[in-house]
Amino acid sequence: MWEDYIFAESIDNALEALEQYAGRARIIGGGTDLALQAQQGKCVSEVMVDLSRIPGLDRLEEREGWLWIGPQVTHAQVAASPLVREKAGLLAEACGRVGGPQIRHVGTLVGNVVNAMPAADGAVALFALDAQIEVTDRLGSRWVPIEELYAGVGVCRMNACYQVVSGIRFRPLPPCSGWAFLRLGQRRANILPMLNTALVACLEDGRFSRVRIAVGPVAPTPFRAHQAEELLQGQPASQDLLAQAAQLARQAAHPRNSAVRGSREYRQAMVEVLVRRGLEQALAMARA
Numbered sequence: 156m157w158e159d160y161i162f163a164e165s166i167d168n169a170l171e172a173l174e175q176y177a178g179r180a181r182i183i184g185g186g187t188d189l190a191l192q193a194q195q196g197k198c199v200s201e202v203m204v205d206l207s208r209i210p211g212l213d214r215l216e217e218r219e220g221w222l223w224i225g226p227q228v229t230h231a232q233v234a235a236s237p238l239v240r241e242k243a244g245l246l247a248e249a250c251g252r253v254g255g256p257q258i259r260h261v262g263t264l265v266g267n268v269v270n271a272m273p274a275a276d277g278a279v280a281l282f283a284l285d286a287q288i289e290v291t292d293r294l295g296s297r298w299v300p301i302e303e304l305y306a307g308v309g310v311c312r313m314n315a316c317y318q319v320v321s322g323i324r325f326r327p328l329p330p331c332s333g334w335a336f337l338r339l340g341q342r343r344a345n346i347l348p349m350l351n352t353a354l355v356a357c358l359e360d361g362r363f364s365r366v367r368i369a370v371g372p373v374a375p376t377p378f379r380a381h382q383a384e385e386l387l388q389g390q391p392a393s394q395d396l397l398a399q400a401a402q403l404a405r406q407a408a409h410p411r412n413s414a415v416r417g418s419r420e421y422r423q424a425m426v427e428v429l430v431r432r433g434l435e436q437a438l439a440m441a442r443a
């Protein structure tokens with residue numbers, strides 16, 4: 156599979172190792188995507204650089220008004236975290252739906268983001284949270300909005316042969332907000348979704364504020380239904396308006412025909428259903 160496996164002692168040490176191998180080494184998280192890619196000949200890196208022995212990277216905590224998630228945090232940790240459940244329940248819900256227990260205990264949320272699949276459950280929830288991703292290289296660290304990180308199916312703008320994702324952060328949801336994470340799949344476990352949607356909506360004086368609707372896989376990257384969000388922004392909540400927003404999301408979504416995941420027409424129709432249901436759920440939660 157690969158020729159060497161390095162346990163880095165620090166992020167600097169990991170970056171040094173990557174530099175030394177000049178494109179032939181790559182960061183590995185839980186390996187749930189990478190190991191399969193290596194078996195299929197799709198990952199050509201000769202050396203894996205593992206961050207799991209660096210203290211503190213498996214933490215999940217509040218830092219200066221942000222919720223911070225370290226690069227070694229697994230889906231199981233996120234799903235079980237009381238902090239995430241309280242401050243950003245949709246992410247806990249999404250991570251709790253990834254794969255099965257074995258995958259969730261090994262696979263990391265950062266790996267889910269960098270692997271750049273438009274259906275990735277954790278990444279779709281992070282889109283609805285307006286998350287930022289910390290990219291670290293020899294020049295330093297910078298926070299990048301998650302939407303800017305994606306270039307296409309499986310194509311991430313950060314390069315794991317030279318750079319490290321050293322954290323994820325987002326603002327906790329305010330008390331006026333409600334959320335939903337809904338998923339359509341052929342079975343409940345160990346399968347990527349036919350569709351998923353993550354939504355956040357705040358209600359202030361009976362009007363929508365800060366609405367975010369993320370959907371996957373209906374485009375080459377996880378997708379934000381910005382037109383539907385704009386329609387709702389500042390408007391009083393009504394069933395009619397939710398239906399119109401769901402219709403806009405459907406029109407903007409362009410799922411592909413898939414023998415495994417269903418026809419384009421079916422999935423496009425289901426975008427409208429999931430977004431409407433999700434908005435209803437988020438609205439009920441915000442009102443409560």
Ligand SMILES: Cc1cc2nc3c(=O)[nH]c(=O)nc-3n(C[C@H](O)[C@H](O)[C@H](O)COP(=O)(O)OP(=O)(O)OC[C@H]3O[C@@H](n4cnc5c(N)ncnc54)[C@H](O)[C@@H]3O)c2cc1C
Nearest residue numbers: 184185186187188189254262263266267269275276315320
């Ligand atoms: C049976 C099965 C079922 C699955 N079901 C689902 C599902 O339902 N939903 C879903 O969303 N996904 C699913 N997956 C996909 C996978 O489990 C997730 O994408 C997982 O989160 C990947 O994380 P990882 O830590 O294993 O990443 P890895 O496989 O280790 O790495 C993935 C990518 O991220 C890069 N990377 C990892 N960590 C870093 C870092 N710190 N800095 C820079 N680059 C990094 C790697 O170089 C690689 O490019 C499934 C996979 C399997 C095998």
